[in-house]
Amino acid sequence: MKNRLEVKTESEQTYPVIIEDTWPGSEYFPESDKLLIVIDQNVARHYGDELSAHFESFGSEILWYEVPFGESSKSIDQYSRIIDYALKNRVRRNTPLVAVGGGVTGDLAGFAAASILRGLPLYHLPTTLLAMVDSSIGGKTGINHTTGKNLIGAFYQPELVWANMQILETLPHSEWNCGMGEVLKYGCISNHDLLDSAEKIFDSPDLGDRANLKRVIEESARIKIDIVSRDEKESGIRAYLNFGHTFAHAIEAFTGYTRYSHGEAVFVGLVAALWLSEQKGAPVSAEPLIRFARYYKLNTLDLCSSVKELVSLMGSDKKNLTSKIRLVTLSDWQNAQIVELEDTGLLESAFQYALERVHNPA
Numbered sequence: 001m002k003n004r005l006e007v008k009t010e011s012e013q014t015y016p017v018i019i020e021d022t023w024p025g026s027e028y029f030p031e032s033d034k035l036l037i038v039i040d041q042n043v044a045r046h047y048g049d050e051l052s053a054h055f056e057s058f059g060s061e062i063l064w065y066e067v068p069f070g071e072s073s074k075s076i077d078q079y080s081r082i083i084d085y086a087l088k089n090r091v092r093r094n095t096p097l098v099a100v101g102g103g104v105t106g107d108l109a110g111f112a113a114a115s116i117l118r119g120l121p122l123y124h125l126p127t128t129l130l131a132m133v134d135s136s137i138g139g140k141t142g143i144n145h146t147t148g149k150n151l152i153g154a155f156y157q158p159e160l161v162w163a164n165m166q167i168l169e170t171l172p173h174s175e176w177n178c179g180m181g182e183v184l185k186y187g188c189i190s191n192h193d194l195l196d197s198a199e200k201i202f203d204s205p206d207l208g209d210r211a212n213l214k215r216v217i218e219e220s221a222r223i224k225i226d227i228v229s230r231d232e233k234e235s236g237i238r239a240y241l242n243f244g245h246t247f248a249h250a251i252e253a254f255t256g257y258t259r260y261s262h263g264e265a266v267f268v269g270l271v272a273a274l275w276l277s278e279q280k281g282a283p284v285s286a287e288p289l290i291r292f293a294r295y296y297k298l299n300t301l302d303l304c305s306s307v308k309e310l311v312s313l314m315g316s317d318k319k320n321l322t323s324k325i326r327l328v329t330l331s332d333w334q335n336a337q338i339v340e341l342e343d344t345g346l347l348e349s350a351f352q353y354a355l356e357r358v359h360n361p362a
């Protein structure tokens with residue numbers, strides 16, 4: 001019995017999210033003379049032979065495009081190269097585009113799928129923890145522009161999301177921590193039990209406790225599905241997924257996107273957002289998250305002298321609709337809400353608290 005979840009969007013489109021230890025069989029794809037595989041270069045290095053043999057067994061011609069690893073591939077240049085490759089190889093409107101990789105490949109290939117011939121059927125095979133629990137679900141696709149991240153894109157839902165957990169075996173340790181930032185977020189906004197299960201994964205970030213890992217991926221995916229199914233285009237509760245992220249984006253921008261990974265910045269942001277929620281009267285505390293500082297091993301103390309600058313960067317977050325700072329807090333564990341704040345002093349204190357408490361360098 002497959003672990004099958006289902007996304008049903010407001011526009012009544014449905015697609016399965018399947019978490020398995022294998023690759024999807026031909027029965028999941030429409031009949032087509034070609035298959036366009038867009039695959040992360042590192043994933044191709046580890047699994048290219050296995051995957052191409054798998055897809056060749058479907059009997060279709062395989063078009064194979066490798067995306068150089070890294071965020072810089074979410075670019076107009078890569079987008080345009082994929083389009084050139086697809087059109088020169090005469091894909092048709094029914095040619096499935098299979099995106100195999102993390103969030104970078106998924107977002108880039110998803111946007112290409114959305115626009116080639118006004119839309120090719122898209123199949124996500126996420127290969128990072130972050131992509132399995134977050135980016136492959138919900139239909140956000142896109143690339144970066146020189147003026148900012150994710151500024152060009154489309155909402156475009158896939159036909160299938162298939163997570164082969166086995167592939168996480170080769171995921172670098174730093175990438176586990178990245179995905180775990182989102183798992184901790186789900187633990188705060190939706191299911192507090194995830195925090196304990198997450199700790200077991202941090203203790204052995206490999207496929208050791210397979211049952212626990214599967215539970216965590218499944219529950220995280222279920223939470224994301226629940227939220228995006230109720231708010232496909234981010235007009236309301238989908239913003240809850242930004243819990244901790246407004247703080248995180250400011251930290252990433254201030255440190256030039258190089259000093260911390262996104263997941264590390266999210267971890268600091270979650271602590272700040274929990275502290276803020278408590279100050280605003282919610283019966284929550286940042287303590288249950290502080291214990292994860294020993295896994296993240298971050299050096300953050302020097303940023304304490306820059307909390308004013310960090311808060312001013314929060315003000316320029318593209319999700320702010322007014323001059324007030326709009327962010328997500330908890331009214332209680334598992335209950336997120338959107339608030340608008342003008343009290344920059346309180347936000348500075350939230351940064352100060354988080355930067356002091358998570359500091360735990362190796």
Ligand SMILES: NC(=O)c1ccc[n+]([C@@H]2O[C@H](COP(=O)([O-])OP(=O)(O)OC[C@H]3O[C@@H](n4cnc5c(N)ncnc54)[C@H](O)[C@@H]3O)[C@@H](O)[C@H]2O)c1
Nearest residue numbers: 040042069102103104105127128130131135140167170171
């Ligand atoms: N669409 C959405 O809703 C959404 C949500 C969250 C994040 N994102 C986007 O996701 C991107 C980040 O995604 P990510 O964290 O998956 O990073 P990523 O795609 O850059 O992958 C991280 C690294 O792991 C490597 N890798 C991937 N799978 C591997 C495997 N199984 N074994 C060995 N190496 C592997 C990649 O080559 C890369 O070097 C960002 O661009 C972000 O904006 C999108």
